[in-house]
Amino acid sequence: MVEAALPKVKIYATGGTIAGASNSNSSTDTTQYSAGQVTVEQLLQAVPPLKDIAMIESEQFTNTGSNQLNTSILLSLTKKIQGDLDSDSNLSGVIVTMGTDTLEEAAFLFDSIIDDERPIVVTGAMRPTTSLSADGSFNLFQAVSASISSSSRNRGTLIVLNDRIGSAYYTFKSNTRTLDTFQALEAGFLGTFAGIEPIYYYQPARATGRQLYPVSSLPANNNLPSVSILYAALDQGPAQLDFAASQGVQGVVIAGEGDGEADRTWLDSMTKLMNRGVPVITASRSPSGTVQAGNNFGNGTTSIPSKTLNPQKAKILLQLQLAKAPLDMQAVKDVFKTA
Ligand SMILES: NC(=O)C[C@H](N)C(=O)O
Incomplete structure (x- = not known):
């Protein structure tokens, strides 16, 4: 019997607390650590069961706190993602790992530009890798799980953290510290997870106001006004x-x-x-x-x-x-x- 190939996903890692580590090697340090210390290979090694659900390609795009990102860096990442989707029909979805501080506007940018039915799933963490109950590895697993689910299609860019799936258009960081920081207070979440299985509350839809700015409408030098x-x-x-x-x-x-x-x-x-x-x-x-x-x-x-x-x-x-x-x-x- 020929085994079915696992779905293929691409992970772009940019840093943030999901790749953070305590400078004092303390497992209770959730405030003084440095973001962007751990490589994407190390992140993946920390989540062995991932290899059972997806064939993962990864790229270390940056490794920094999300306050160090800018729209020029994010535009160049967005163009890469659109290029990957355009050139590889076997790709099920793309995951971006990043810091949570500017995650909401980065996700909004991806959502406004990327033109494809396959999901872009943005995830991060609120506790560094060295912390007790670090949330990054499970968030990463759920992000990959959402990215390979056919029920995630035609929903645009998704924000996945802490068992919840939110739309990039409405979801925002509501709290500087807590694990449930990402909220969509008025619009509500699109879905949740039963363990690792994404469960959507609604049929696929895009935010009413979402406008598309395809890559062709954007400056070649990635400098926005x-x-x-x-x-x-x-x-x-x-x-x-x-x-x-x-x-x-x-x-x-x-x-x-x-x-x-x-x-x-x-x-x-x-x-x-x-x-x-x-x-x-x-x-x-x-x-x-x-x-x-x-x-x-x-x-x-x-x-x-x-x-x-x-x-x-x-x-x-x-x-x-x-x-x-x-x-x-x-x-x-x-x-x-x-x-
Ligand atoms: N939780 C986090 O990821 C915060 C971090 N300072 C960042 O945005 O890079």
């Missing part, structure tokens, strides 16, 4: 907005109060930027809820509300849109209308 996120708070005047404008920023996202609010004194600076063709998106510093208004600053403001997107995801969307159609304000408004 510069967009700043500015944080609103009491007593915070428009100086940071004026500074960003003086630095030639190409777009601004305001992490506003509540429904995207800021001090009324921001109004002039915002309007000037918009009149110069620099889009100003109003998002919220609140962790969930939509931003609808876009003109709460008084008469005549024309900022663009981020709708369901938090500031860091809105920033990626604006960067992708400005790369595709620079200086096209109407196109930016249209894209955020359905976000």
